[in-house]
Amino acid sequence: MSFVELRGITKSYGSANVLDGIDLSIEEGEFVSLLGPSGCGKTTTLRIVAGFDRADAGSLEVAGERLDDVPAHKRNIGVVFQHYALFPHMTVSQNVAFGLRERKVGKREIVTRVQEALDTVQMGGVGQRMPAALSGGQQQRIALARALVIRPRVLLLDESLGALDKRLRTDMQVELRRIQREHGITTIFVTHDQEEALTLSDRIAVMDAGRILQFDTPAASYQTPSSPYVAAALGEANILTGRARATRAGEAELTGAADGTAPPVPFAHRSPLRDGAACTLVLRPQDVRVHPDDPGAGRWTGRIRFVSFAGSMSHLIVDAYGQQLKVQVPQDAEHAFELREGQQVGLSWASSRVHAIPGGVDAQDAEAIAAIDGGADDLDARGTVAADSGR
Amino acid sequence: MTPTRRRMVVGPLVCAVVTVVLVAPIVVAVILSFTAGNNLSFPPDGLSLRWYRAIFTSSVWTTRIPVSIQVGLSTALLATALGALCAVAITRGSFRGKGLVTALLMAPLVVPVVVLATGEFFVMSDGWTVGGFTFGGDLIGTRLGLTLAHTVLALPYPTLLIATALRQVDPDLELAAMSLGAGAFSRFRRIVLPLVAPSVLAGAMFAFLTSWDEVVMASFLSSGRVSTVPVQILNELQFALNPTAAAISSLLMLVAILLVTLLTVARRLVRLRQRRAFSSSSSSSSSSRPPTTLGPVLT
Numbered sequence: 274m275s276f277v278e279l280r281g282i283t284k285s286y287g288s289a290n291v292l293d294g295i296d297l298s299i300e301e302g303e304f305v306s307l308l309g310p311s312g313c314g315k316t317t318t319l320r321i322v323a324g325f326d327r328a329d330a331g332s333l334e335v336a337g338e339r340l341d342d343v344p345a346h347k348r349n350i351g352v353v354f355q356h357y358a359l360f361p362h363m364t365v366s367q368n369v370a371f372g373l374r375e376r377k378v379g380k381r382e383i384v385t386r387v388q389e390a391l392d393t394v395q396m397g398g399v400g401q402r403m404p405a406a407l408s409g410g411q412q413q414r415i416a417l418a419r420a421l422v423i424r425p426r427v428l429l430l431d432e433s434l435g436a437l438d439k440r441l442r443t444d445m446q447v448e449l450r451r452i453q454r455e456h457g458i459t460t461i462f463v464t465h466d467q468e469e470a471l472t473l474s475d476r477i478a479v480m481d482a483g484r485i486l487q488f489d490t491p492a493a494s495y496q497t498p499s500s501p502y503v504a505a506a507l508g509e510a511n512i513l514t515g516r517a518r519a520t521r522a523g524e525a526e527l528t529g530a531a532d533g534t535a536p537p538v539p540f541a542h543r544s545p546l547r548d549g550a551a552c553t554l555v556l557r558p559q560d561v562r563v564h565p566d567d568p569g570a571g572r573w574t575g576r577i578r579f580v581s582f583a584g585s586m587s588h589l590i591v592d593a594y595g596q597q598l599k600v601q602v603p604q605d606a607e608h609a610f611e612l613r614e615g616q617q618v619g620l621s622w623a624s625s626r627v628h629a630i631p632g633g634v635d636a637q638d639a640e641a642i643a644a645i646d647g648g649a650d651d652l653d654a655r656g657t658v659a660a661d662s663g664r
Numbered sequence: 665m666t667p668t669r670r671r672m673v674v675g676p677l678v679c680a681v682v683t684v685v686l687v688a689p690i691v692v693a694v695i696l697s698f699t700a701g702n703n704l705s706f707p708p709d710g711l712s713l714r715w716y717r718a719i720f721t722s723s724v725w726t727t728r729i730p731v732s733i734q735v736g737l738s739t740a741l742l743a744t745a746l747g748a749l750c751a752v753a754i755t756r757g758s759f760r761g762k763g764l765v766t767a768l769l770m771a772p773l774v775v776p777v778v779v780l781a782t783g784e785f786f787v788m789s790d791g792w793t794v795g796g797f798t799f800g801g802d803l804i805g806t807r808l809g810l811t812l813a814h815t816v817l818a819l820p821y822p823t824l825l826i827a828t829a830l831r832q833v834d835p836d837l838e839l840a841a842m843s844l845g846a847g848a849f850s851r852f853r854r855i856v857l858p859l860v861a862p863s864v865l866a867g868a869m870f871a872f873l874t875s876w877d878e879v880v881m882a883s884f885l886s887s888g889r890v891s892t893v894p895v896q897i898l899n900e901l902q903f904a905l906n907p908t909a910a911a912i913s914s915l916l917m918l919v920a921i922l923l924v925t926l927l928t929v930a931r932r933l934v935r936l937r938q939r940r941a942f943s944s945s946s947s948s949s950s951s952s953r954p955p956t957t958l959g960p961v962l963t
Contacts (some may be wrong), residue, residue, distance in 0.1 A: 346844075
């Protein structure tokens with residue numbers, strides 16, 4: 274019995290299924306991210322836990338208590354909103370004190386607890402200011418203090434860092450993790466930012482189209498994704514599809530990858546594999562090595578289409594057998610500065626770095642993956658209802 | 665002259681002419697109210713306060729002024745309370761015929777007052793019976809009758825202003841309050857109401873002013889004993905051009921100007937308080953300001 278238990282939660286608006294059977298078990302003190310594009314149902318899940326929305330079916334338990342019929346204001350669950358939602362007519366102190374006043378906490382205790390909460394988020398000196406007089410990052414901290422001061426059983430963060438600029442966001446991530454650890458508070462964090470999810474979470478639930486595709490630690494989800502979609506959602510990935518052919522015990526190779534003319538790609542497999550079955554390989558860009566001097570040296574050959582320099586590394590796009598491979602070359606590689614667009618190169622990788630997933634990639638998956646690769650914050654190309662953003 | 669130069673001259677000129685045309689009669693009336701003579705003729709025969717003194721000594725006016733004030737204040741109170749409820753219903757509620765109800769609430773703005781007044785007259789004098797329940801009757805020449813009729817006329821203003829303000833309150837604020845433990849009543853009292861308060865005040869003011877200078881409906885519903893100031897002015901002017909009318913008109917106007925000034929000052933104070941310390945950094949939750957004039961609502 275976990276601390277937070279969602280079982281078979283479904284929710285539809287009209288004819289659109291927003292949640293299609295969500296099961297989630299979260300341990301006490303755990304930091305869990307719900308990761309997915311807008312419209313995937315992550316915010317709806319959060320709103321159901323908060324009590325702002327009601328599930329059509331399924332059950333929700335926190336600390337062994339059924340919450341389905343408990344109204345939001347009696348759940349004792351803290352929420353930090355994307356746009357902070359600070360009360361504009363109250364000072365910072367009044368904002369933080371709001372939940373305590375609702376709980377009829379004594380005046381003197383309110384003063385100490387508010388100060389404590391403001392100190393926690395390192396905003397001790399701004400109690401008498403109005404929210405409008407603070408910067409976005411400061412407002413975010415106040416919103417966090419306001420949610421923490423009521424000592425909630427669960428803390429919900431709805432894209433809470435999304436409105437901050439990148440540098441500030443990184444600071445807040447560190448801060449958030451520190452506070453979360455210190456308080457040992459069970460936290461559910463909704464985000465569409467994979468990097469944020471990977472950095473912050475104990476476990477990540479990758480969501481798409483109202484379902485949880487994989488719920489695992491960041492490392493496990495990254496290294497052994499259960500589906501091509503998860504692979505693309507967490508970090509950059511090259512997805513190779515083809516047919517499997519067993520070679521030796523525990524080893525196989527992928528044939529007919531890319532346009533079909535690519536040389537076979539060997540990989541290790543753990544689960545039994547049927548000869549000739551559709552198979553998908555995940556190959557991370559940093560695991561691919563390029564050989565500019567000797568195009569014949571690698572497993573594959575290709576032509577560099579695009580080079581972009583990004584400080585510690587270069588990102589390449591390499592055309593190989595009709596497929597575009599993403600490759601990362603660290604700056605300390607000996608040939609890192611010699612790579613030119615149009616150059617013919619050999620490509621190699623260790624077969625142990627290739628992760629195999631049984632089954633192919635259907636059109637729907639391909640589209641979803643393309644949406645992620647497009648850096649699609651708000652892409653809703655699959656016609657899913659944008660219930661997440663458009664309330 | 666270049667087109668730009670012409671525009672720069674013609675624009676202000678038109679404004680000036682329009683302003684003069686609009687303001688001149690008012691200025692003339694105010695000047696005339698200080699006349700020392702017995703007639704409304706321009707220029708006045710010397711200056712004095714005798715007509716203002718006459719207002720406060722003549723029994724005609726000393727009985728009318730309290731009626732106008734009482735009816736105005738009651739109308740403001742009633743229309744604002746009802747308007748606030750209507751506004752909550754049409755912004756937060758979902759019920760059948762919401763569009764129709766909203767349109768009906770706004771109807772007094774477009775229905776000719778004479779038509780409304782004629783209907784009101786029969787309701788107020790004879791009563792309106794629906795089934796076993798009779799509404800009105802014997803209300804001609806009563807403060808209650810005047811108040812009810814004026815409330816109908818005034819209702820759209822607080823309703824519109826408060827509804828617009830409610831729509832601008834970020835729904836996340838209420839959700840945040842909810843997650844912090846606030847029930848429905850507490851959310852309304854501690855979050856929503858303070859945020860729309862300026863609009864409530866503005867609505868009350870517009871309702872008061874609607875009643876304060878209303879003459880058509882009031883003349884249908886007044887009696888010789890209970891009548892309002894505007895009706896009395898009309899009556900006076902029918903018989904003689906008495907400078908008292910000019911004096912009392914000036915007073916009516918003074919009240920209106922004072923109210924508008926008061927509202928502006930109140931609005932400034934609220935804004936000042938919200939922006940204390942630093943200049944406001946743009947934030948979605950605090951940048952929206954509730955409307956306190958009808959400009960953004962009616963256009």
